[in-house]
Amino acid sequence: MDTNQYLEIFIDESKEHLQAMSEHLLELEKDPGNTAIVNEIFRSAHTLKGMSATMGYEDLANLTHKLENVLDAIRNQQISVTVAIMDIVFSSVDDLEAMVEDISSGGDGKRDVSAIVEQLLLIEQGEAAAAVEAPEAPKAPPADFPENNFQYDEFEWTVIEQSKEQGFTCWELAVSLRADCVLKAARVFMVFEVLEKCGEVIKSIPSSEQLEEEKFDEIFTVTLITKEPIEDVQEKVKKVSEVEQVHAKEIVAAKGETGEKSAPAPVPAVSAIQPADSKEEGKAIQPVKAEQNEKKAAKPSASNKTIRVNIERLDILMNLFEELVIDRGRLESISTELNHSELNETVERMSRISGDLQNIILNMRMVPVETVFNRFPKLVRQLSRDLNKQINLEIIGAETELDRTVIDEIGDPLVHLIRNAGDHGIEMPEVRLSKGKPAEGTIKLKAYHSGNHVFIEIEDDGAGINKDRVLQKALDKGIVTEEQALGMTDRQIFELIMASGFSTAEVISDLSGRGVGLDVVKTTIESLGGSITIDSQEGAGSIFSIQLPLTLSIISVMLVEVEKEKYAIPLSSIIETAIVKKEDIMNAHNQQVIDFRGKVVPLLFLEDIFSVPHEEEDDRFYSVVLVRKGEKMAGLVVDSFIGQQEVVLKSLGNYLSNVFAISGATILGDGQVALIVDCNALIK
Structure with missing residues (x-):
């Protein structure tokens, strides 16, 4: 079977099942006695195992199978949920995620998981074996097999009687699969395929739908009409891998001796599982029932209203x-x-x-930020254990939507910020108690829409930022001068922690404190056309606020003209436009500035920045576009304003990727190319 065509679906669905397992494991840790949660985890693991085996990823299937055994022991109350067991189970899921990620990247999904497999086996044997003292005996057919299992209606008895008259024999077969059988539905399919070559299957218990959905233990029973010797039929069925035993009994009861009167409704005459196009294990079982088809035609079922699109x-x-x-x-x-x-x-x-x-x-x-947020509860759990802290994560607004291109880039910056909040923000439990705080710290992850932007906030109720310590460290490293430090606001001081190489950590850990991380966060967010601000109160906590555009491809801009060249300035960066008299311009620190509503704003002449050929004119007025980046402002001096327009952001390509203060270009209605100004790069 060519599985390549199913690879993308396999990867997507595997990630969904692993995410569901992680979420339910977190719930199980809070409510260890809830077997319903264990059943959900088991179901996800079982499906993942089946898909992996079908696709040929044996390492993935084997590890999931070992994990499934432990989960099965937990749900059968042979093992009690402990923190140590949960750690091993979470580690197993981490390995499974790494294997799926490897497959997603074009790998074969192989990984050395011998250590975790050994731990899972120890859990299974050490804890679960105590509950089962003797090894399981081979499964015998049910005590009431076959008389009380099957009840035939009048039509089915007619079929049985007529077949006997024509020289056929009717048998009830109890097929027993191995307890550790992988892909039970596929084995059933193979058994039915063998039986249908020997004769006609007229009934099954459980029903074909239940068999297809694996809603049975290890034994299923079928009624077969055949002319072949039953010993030959049994041998053929036993050759199907993972079939343990096949018990057979001939139907000899007369029509009146059955318990048909207790049957509440007629059973469909034919319940055969037909082979699909391929005979490979992973093919779906396709039951064919005339009566069901009629019902479906009369009452169509609700179909799935969604499709996956690459x-x-x-x-x-x-x-x-x-x-x-x-x-x-x-x-x-x-x-x-x-x-x-x-x-x-x-x-x-x-x-x-x-x-x-x-x-x-x-x-x-647009994709909900939930696709990024849902991996953080497990991250915070591990963070709590690594730091010996008590941390609770609250997620608000996970349904908020962002463009897929932004979603793909925002994950790593958020990981850095959450790790930073846990490592530097939240205090140790004894320290929190001594300050009158609860021992458990809280990190809030919040997302919401505002205008054409999405805001993501990471808030903690930890120690906050010591601005004096931050400022001293920045001075020691030469990030700011004494003169600059005097005029800095609290927020500007806080934002120094995002300077390259800045770190206040006393001890360098695996989590943070290496002087990298927050500068990468800032760079990544600004490359997405966003910004990040920090507010903090010492002793009370900090808030990191990220502002992101809804989409990156089509943006609203203000078109301006500098000599004969046209430039586009994103509206998201613009505060307002103004006409400034030449005499209102002042000089400060070798920089031309203006007084804008009580604030000193530096002027930047685009003709100088972009080296536009300039014709000398006696300008008495300047057209100024006031732009902002966080708390900082600047006035961009242009020749004239053209107007507002929606434009398509086009990349300049690899050769022009490092052009200063230009984020791309667009083609205007008259066919001209206008460069898009990167205001973040201009404001320093």
Whole structure:
């Protein structure tokens, strides 16, 4: 069976099952006696094992199988849930995640897990073996087999009687699978395939649907009409891997001797499991029942309303729409020049429709931040154990949506910030108690929409930031000068911890304190067109607030002109525009500045920054675009304002990736290229 076509689905579903296992394990740790939670974990592990075996990833299937044994012992109350056992189970899930990640990256999913397997076996044998003193005997058929298991309706008895008249024999077969059988449904499929070559299967217990969904233990029973010797049939069935025993008994009872009167409703005459296109183990079992088909036709079941779409297809769709936006801008420009009423109406209608289409495409790319947030509860649990601290994680607004491109990049910065909050923020339990705080510290992870931005906040109720210590460290490292330090606000001092190489940790640990991390966080967030601010109160805690754009591909800009060149300044960075008189400009520290609402704002002349050829003119007024990055502001001096427009952000490519203060380019309606100004790079 060619499994490559199923690889993406396998990876996606494996990650979903592993995430579900992690979430339920955290719940189980809080409520060890809840068998319903154990059943959920077991179900996810069992499905993952089956998928892995089908896809040929034996290491993944074997480790999941060992984990499944431990979970089975827990749900059968042969093992009690302890912290030590949970640590080993969590480590197993970590290894499974690493193996799936390796497969996702093109690997074979192999990993040395001998140590964790040995620990799982010790748990299973040491704890579970005590509850089962003697080894299990081979499974015998049920005591009431076959008389009380099967009840045939009138039509089925007619089939049995007529087949006997034609020289057939009717047998009831009890097939017993091994207790550690992998892919039970696939084994059932193979057994039915063998039986149907020998004769006709007219009934099964459990039903074909239950067999397909593996809703049975190790034994299932079928009614077979055949001319072959039953010994030959039994031998053929036993050749199916993981079939332990096959018991057979001939149906000899007369029609009146059965318990058919107790049957509440007729049973379908034929309940055969038909072979699928492929005879490989992983193929689905496809029951064929005429009566069921009629019912389905009469009452259609609710179908799944969602489909999986490869992100590359959405990227292609987005690129095509971006071209449409460029052409829309061109049409609007032509329409304005010609001033033709019908053309204007058509262009206006096209603009509305393309705007709606844009919203739909952008919404298709939106993903809840939950996909990133859901890995943090397990991270915080491990963090608590590594640091010997008591930390509780609260997640608020996990349903908030962000563009997939932003989601893919934001995970690592959030990991750094949560580790930082746990390591530097939350105090040791005894320290917290001495300060009158509860022993358990709290980290809040919150996401919410505001305008065209998403805000993510990481708040802790820990020690806060000692601004004097931070400032002294920054002075010692030469990050700021004594003169600069005098005029710095509290927030500016706090943000010094995100300077490259800055660290106040007394001891370098595996978690933080190496002088890297927060500077990487800042760089990553700014590369996404976002910003990060820090507020803190010593002794009470800190809040790291991240502001991110909803999407990165289509942005709103203010078009400006510098000499004959056009530039686009993102509206997300703009506070307002202003006309400044030449005499209002002052000089401070060799820098031209203006007084804007009581604040001193430096002026940056784009013609100088981008080396635009300048024609000498007697300018008495300056057109200024006031932009902000966090608490810092600057005034960008341009020649004129053109207006607001939605544009498509295009990369400059590898050759021009390091151009200062330019984040990309866009094609305007008249076909000209306008460079997009990176305000974050300009404001230092």
